[in-house]
Structures are given as C-alpha cells and as structure tokens.
Amino acid sequence: MTTTTPTTTTPTTTRGCDPATAVTRSLLGWGAVAGPFYVAVSLAQASTRDGFDLTRHPWSLLENGSLGWIQSANFVLTGAMVAAFAVGLARAGAGRWAPRLLALYGAGLAAAGVFTADPMAGFPVGADETQSWHGMLHLAAGGIGFLGMVAACLVLGRRFAAAGRRGWALASRVTGVAFLAAFAGITTGSTAATLPFVAGVVLSFGWLTALAVDTYRNV
Numbered sequence: 001m002t003t004t005t006p007t008t009t010t011p012t013t014t015r016g017c018d019p020a021t022a023v024t025r026s027l028l029g030w031g032a033v034a035g036p037f038y039v040a041v042s043l044a045q046a047s048t049r050d051g052f053d054l055t056r057h058p059w060s061l062l063e064n065g066s067l068g069w070i071q072s073a074n075f076v077l078t079g080a081m082v083a084a085f086a087v088g089l090a091r092a093g094a095g096r097w098a099p100r101l102l103a104l105y106g107a108g109l110a111a112a113g114v115f116t117a118d119p120m121a122g123f124p125v126g127a128d129e130t131q132s133w134h135g136m137l138h139l140a141a142g143g144i145g146f147l148g149m150v151a152a153c154l155v156l157g158r159r160f161a162a163a164g165r166r167g168w169a170l171a172s173r174v175t176g177v178a179f180l181a182a183f184a185g186i187t188t189g190s191t192a193a194t195l196p197f198v199a200g201v202v203l204s205f206g207w208l209t210a211l212a213v214d215t216y217r218n219v
Helices: 019-046 059-063 068-091 097-114 133-162 166-186 191-218
Strands: none
Touching (some): 059 068, 097 133
C-alpha cells in the first residue's frame, strides 16, 4: 500500500513581503516620520531655550548658541528623511517631477542645517546680528527647498485631479499656495510673519505625512 503525503506550495513572493515592495514601503515610511520629528524637536527647543519667543523667532534661529547643533542636526536628519521618501515615491510610480522636487526640498533642509542661520530679533540674547556668508547660504538653501516643496504640491495636485481624487487634489493645491504665501511673508523680515510661516511649515509637513501614509497603503 502506498501512502501519499500531500505537499503544499508556498509562494516565494507576495504583495506584502516582496523585497522590492518592502524597500519601497520602508522608504515611504520616512515621509511619515519626517514632519512629526522636525516639529517635535523644534518645539522642544523653543520651549526651553532662554530668550526664544515662538511669536517672533523663526525656528531656524535655534541653530545659534551652545545648543545650536541640535537644530542643525534636526535640519539635516529631516532633510535625509524627506529625500528617502522622495526615492520611495518614485519607486511607487508617482511620476517624474514630484519625487525630484521633494528630493530638492530634502536637500534644501539638509543644507540649511549645514549653513547656520544668523542671529536676529534679539536671539540669542546679546549675539551679534550682522549678516554672514553662512547665513546667506542658509536663506538660499531654505528658499530653493521651499520652492521645491511648493512645486511638488502643485504637481501632485494636478496628478491627483487627473486620477479623479478631488480631495487630494484640493488639499495639495491649498497646501502649496498656503506654504508659498507663508514663505513670501517671512522673506520680508517682519517678525509679524513668523507665526504664519510656522503654520505653513506645520501644514506642509502634515500634508507630507498624510501623503506618505496614503502612498504606503496603496503600494
């Protein structure tokens, strides 16, 4: 009598554990982490650094002083996370330009961490507020990166509209326009533009986080 032992075949790859998909999802995950990380680290410093006023001082000023290295590292690490997310977005099939523009934003953040902002508006207390070469490069890097973020929002807004995702299309366009307006305001040098700019930064990172989660779920 012959006994036959049933055999089962286990697929070598599935949608959830395919190596390429796992790498893509890992990269997308950094997009969900970047915003909360940057905001949390910035607010923790803003609430503990002597003389720092959230209503008057941009978060970039936290790069100054003996603890300035923390905010510089915050910029660099956040920029690296955004760049990693951009790679994941490209792998997920988000087109050519949006990932490139978000990578530009990540590079701008990282460069803004390397080239520290100049003291201004009385922070740090007693610091010399003259303009320096690294302060000018900080502004240039930030400006280029911010414009990359704005453009990415608008490009993805058009892409979402073409796909029939009206909610995402509207959210992307509103975020891009709001962030551009906030950036334009802060370039005037007026301390009154600080809070609107902070709101624009938080809004843009909120959009980035939501985009990362949505893309992750659809990979």
